[in-house]
Amino acid sequence: MMTLNWHAVYALYKFEMARWFRTLGQSVASPVISTGLYFVVFGSAIGSRITQIDGISYGSFIVPGLIMLSVLTESISNASFGIYFPKFTGTIYEILSAPISYIEILFGFVGAAATKSIILGILILGTAGFFVPLQIKHPFLMLFFLILTSVTFSLFGFIIGIWADGFEKLQIIPILVITPLTFLGGSFYTINMLPDFWQKVSLANPVVYLISGFRYSFYETSDVSVAVSLVMIFAFLAACIFLVQWMFKTGYKLKN
Amino acid sequence: MSSILSIKNLNKIYSGKFQALKNINLEIRRGEIFALLGPNGAGKTTLINTVCGIVNPTNGQILVDGYDIIKDFRVTRSLIGLVPQELATDAFETVWDTVTLSRGLFGKAPNKPYIEEILKQLSLWDKKKNTIRTLSGGMKRRVMIAKALSHEPKVLFLDEPTAGVDVNLRKDMWEHVGALQKTGVTIILTTHYLEEAQEMADRVGVINHGEIIITENKNDLMKKMGRKQLILDLKNPLTEIPAKLSPWSLKLNTDRTQLTYMYDSAKEDNGIAKLLAELSLSGVSYKDIHTKEDSLEEIFIELVKK
Numbered sequence: 051m052m053t054l055n056w057h058a059v060y061a062l063y064k065f066e067m068a069r070w071f072r073t074l075g076q077s078v079a080s081p082v083i084s085t086g087l088y089f090v091v092f093g094s095a096i097g098s099r100i101t102q103i104d105g106i107s108y109g110s111f112i113v114p115g116l117i118m119l120s121v122l123t124e125s126i127s128n129a130s131f132g133i134y135f136p137k138f139t140g141t142i143y144e145i146l147s148a149p150i151s152y153i154e155i156l157f158g159f160v161g162a163a164a165t166k167s168i169i170l171g172i173l174i175l176g177t178a179g180f181f182v183p184l185q186i187k188h189p190f191l192m193l194f195f196l197i198l199t200s201v202t203f204s205l206f207g208f209i210i211g212i213w214a215d216g217f218e219k220l221q222i223i224p225i226l227v228i229t230p231l232t233f234l235g236g237s238f239y240t241i242n243m244l245p246d247f248w249q250k251v252s253l254a255n256p257v258v259y260l261i262s263g264f265r266y267s268f269y270e271t272s273d274v275s276v277a278v279s280l281v282m283i284f285a286f287l288a289a290c291i292f293l294v295q296w297m298f299k300t301g302y303k304l305k306n
Numbered sequence: 307m308s309s310i311l312s313i314k315n316l317n318k319i320y321s322g323k324f325q326a327l328k329n330i331n332l333e334i335r336r337g338e339i340f341a342l343l344g345p346n347g348a349g350k351t352t353l354i355n356t357v358c359g360i361v362n363p364t365n366g367q368i369l370v371d372g373y374d375i376i377k378d379f380r381v382t383r384s385l386i387g388l389v390p391q392e393l394a395t396d397a398f399e400t401v402w403d404t405v406t407l408s409r410g411l412f413g414k415a416p417n418k419p420y421i422e423e424i425l426k427q428l429s430l431w432d433k434k435k436n437t438i439r440t441l442s443g444g445m446k447r448r449v450m451i452a453k454a455l456s457h458e459p460k461v462l463f464l465d466e467p468t469a470g471v472d473v474n475l476r477k478d479m480w481e482h483v484g485a486l487q488k489t490g491v492t493i494i495l496t497t498h499y500l501e502e503a504q505e506m507a508d509r510v511g512v513i514n515h516g517e518i519i520i521t522e523n524k525n526d527l528m529k530k531m532g533r534k535q536l537i538l539d540l541k542n543p544l545t546e547i548p549a550k551l552s553p554w555s556l557k558l559n560t561d562r563t564q565l566t567y568m569y570d571s572a573k574e575d576n577g578i579a580k581l582l583a584e585l586s587l588s589g590v591s592y593k594d595i596h597t598k599e600d601s602l603e604e605i606f607i608e609l610v611k612k
Contacts (some may be wrong), residue, residue, distance in 0.1 A: 055380070061410020068403065140394030144453065147358040148411040149383035306320060306361050 054157075062158025063165075066132050070166050077166065078173060079129075085174045088116050089181040092238055101238055104271040109182035109282045114265040115237030116178065117220050121171045121196065122203050122232055122257070126224050128187045129207030131164035134214050135204050137304075146305060152298035156208065163204035164197070173272060185268060191276075192267035198283055199260055205290040212294075231257045238263075241273045309369075310461055310492045311357065312337040316366030326352040328516040330366070334461075339483065339493045341524070342505035343606055344513035350496040351391060353513065354463045358388050359399075370461060384412055388460030389450045391466045391496075394578055397439035399432055404438065405452045413458030415423050424452050430483065435529055444475040453480070462486065468502060500603035506530075519609055528605065536567040536578060538585070539594040548588040554581050565592075602603040 070077050093109035103111045136142040145155060180182060186192050214220040235257030242247050252258050255272070265277025266272035272279070297304065311334035326349050334340050344350050348412035355361040357368055358378060358559060368375040380526060396404050406422055425431045428448040447467065452464060464483070476499075482504055483493055497503055503510060504524070511521040520527070527560040543562040552579060554586035557566045569576045585592070 055413045057339075057410045057413050057415055061407050065378055065399075065403070065407045069398075072398070112390075136396075139396065140390075140392050141396055143358075143388070143390050143394060144408060144411060147383060147386070149380040149390050149413050151410065195463045301362055 055150050055154050058156045059154050059161070060143075062154065062155070063162045063299050066159060066162030069166065070128070070162070077124075078170060081170055081274065082173055082177050083125060085116050085120060085177055086181070087181070088112070089120070089178070092174075093181060096238070104269070106269050106271065110184065111240075111269070112179045112238050113175070114268050115232075115235075116231050116260050117171050117174050117196075118199065118235075118257070118261050118264055119232045119237050120174055121167045121199055122228055122260070123202035124220055125163055125167040125200050126207035126210060126228060128166050129160055129204040129277065130211035130220055130224075132163055133208055133211035134220055136165040137211075140216075142304070143151075150294065153283065154296065155298075159220045160201065162203045164200040164205060167197055167200035167204065187270050192264065194281075195260070195264045195267055195279075198287070199264070199279075201252075202283055202290060205287065205294060209290060209293055209297065210244060215303065228257075231255050232261075236261045236273055240271075256282060259283065269275040280296050308336050309333040311494070312367075312369040314364065314367045314369075314493050315359070316353075316356065316368060317364045318349075318356055318361065319364045320344075326516050327356070327363075328514075330516075330518055331566055332511065332518060332521065334492060334494060335509070336491055337492055338508040339485065339495065339506050340489055341507035341510045342494060342496045342513060343510060344496070348513045349516040350513055351465055352516075354417060354465055354494070354496065358386055358463065359383055364536070380413070385460045387454035387457065389447075389454045389462070389464045389467050391469065392417040393450065395438045395446055395449060398437055400435050400437055400451070401425065401441070401449055402434040403448065405456050409456040412459075414457045415477070420458070421452075421456060427483045427485075429478075444471050447471055447479075447544075451479075455486075459491065461494065462490045464493060465512075466496055466498065467575060468497065468499060476502070476600050498604055500601065504601065504603075512606060514609075525541050527601070532533065533568050533600050534571045535598045536569060536581075537596050538562065538565045538567075538592040540565060541591045543594050544590065548590065550588055551584060551590075553577075553579070553583075565590075575582075 060229050089109065089112075092112055096108065096230045102108065136145060175184070210220065210223050216247040236251065236252070241252040241258060244252060259274060259282035262273040263276050263283070265280070268274050296302070311332070313332040314328050316327055316330040317325065319325045327421075330353060333474070340427055342350050342353070352361055355376065356363050357370070359375060361381075368382075370385050373381045375382045399407075400423070400424075405425065406416065409416065409421065422431065425434055428451060430445065430448055431451060433445060438446060441449065447470075451464075451467065467483075468479055471479065480502070483495070495503070495506070502504055507524050509521060510524045512519045540563050544558060544565070545562070547556050547558055547565070553566050557568075558564070559566070567581055569578065
């Protein structure tokens with residue numbers, strides 16, 4: 051039976067969390083303030099024109115989307131930076147020469163990145179409570195979606211961190227792919243508000259499934275069924291696991 | 307003495323088809339200090355990185371304390387400590403945190419007294435709360451050593467540990483390495499400072515173009531390959547070497563005030579007595595006479611030239 055090197059997992063996890071706590075202001079304050087601004091801009095400006103969606107006030111309706119927006123970007127950013135920085139500074143030698151398997155490396159890096167995102171998601175949820183009335187009909191499902199999304203996108207961020215060989219590449223996917231997909235994924239609207247053609251196009255956007263499922267846990271309203279959302283997230287998670295396994299097996303951009 | 311590291315028929319070919327290691331066979335004895343010497347690009351770092359798991363071998367076998375580095379990577383890696391050539395450190399971490407991380411990474415439970423002991427031995431204790439970016443180059447090098455020792459390795463690789471380090475600190479490090487050897491740690495070191503190898507190593511290996519040219523006990527190597535020189539400081543400059551002295555193949559220096567005779571100290575008749583007699587007969591007088599032995603550096607240069 052394979053025994054895990056828990057000391058290594060804990061050491062990596064603790065080290066990554068300590069890095070986050072050192073820059074707590076930047077790590078937490080920035081997304082929380084941004085979310086507050088979204089409420090002011092979208093909630094007040096647009097909310098005064100769109101009063102309700104599916105019987106939910108517009109301000110409350112955008113809460114799950116806003117949480118997902120931050121969780122996705124922060125998961126990717128934390129995990130990608132976490133593994134890219136040792137590559138950049140050269141300290142990766144220590145991880146590669148340590149008696150640890152790729153699963154333990156993932157537990158350390160992805161576990162820490164996902165923890166940060168979950169904490170952030172909960173903080174944003176708390177912040178939203180100051181602006182709009184909140185209702186969570188399925189709290190365990192909400193927590194499950196939050197954890198699953200954080201883990202999946204932290205894993206995706208980890209892959210980006212291994213793939214990137216410069217700070218530019220590190221930013222390119224979050225900025226050029228993830229942020230547009232999140233904005234177009236129904237963070238601020240339901241895709242049912244779109245013309246038929248664009249509704250069909252939107253279904254090709256994986257973020258739609260995340261936000262839809264997450265929103266269901268709050269208000270029991272969704273663009274696609276929860277089961278489909280879960281299948282899509284698990285499929286993406288499986289693809290990420292497969293890719294990261296291949297990266298470690300071949301030493302892609304890690305070992306010669 | 308049994309081998310703690312055994313390398314058999316090891317080859318490393320990089321994706322660009324460059325062969326960095328060619329059929330390496332090497333046995334490192336338990337508890338020794340082994341100096342791996344070679345010019346830049348000879349394959350020293352590739353060899354070390356392959357043993358440590360940072361570079362994948364193309365083929366061949368590496369055993370550490372009898373365990374295979376691929377099949378039993380958890381055992382072998384926990385036995386090895388590595389101080390890499392580059393000063394790769396987490397600039398924003400404290401000395402204490404980075405050394406603690408290293409211990410954990412190598413699967414050891416936290417042990418504050420042990421980390422404290424290492425930091426004190428390496429004169430880092432009063433810097434334990436400093437972030438690494440505030441330390442000098444020499445201090446950073448010590449932090450690298452502390453990290454490598456944090457999990458109590460049995461084999462320690464020092465890849466040019468004193469590069470860019472001042473003379474005092476270098477001597478300090480030699481002492482630390484000597485002290486480590488006394489605790490039973492096997493040390494494999496690469497260096498460009500040949501006097502470092504001469505001072506510390508029990509055995510020496512020379513690698514060039516990815517091949518091990520020679521491995522030999524340091525003293526035997528110096529005896530076997532080291533030539534001795536007899537140097538005569540002349541009273542008066544010599545215009546040319548008298549013909550009668552030709553059997554000794556003497557060399558006259560550029561300002562014509564010094565004659566050098568290369569001889570084999572192992573031979574019973576080394577020709578010195580006859581040379582001195584012939585010098586008197588030829589009217590060549592000298593004011594001083596001294597001998598000099600080839601340093602490891604000179605032997606190394608000869609070996610690499612071949």
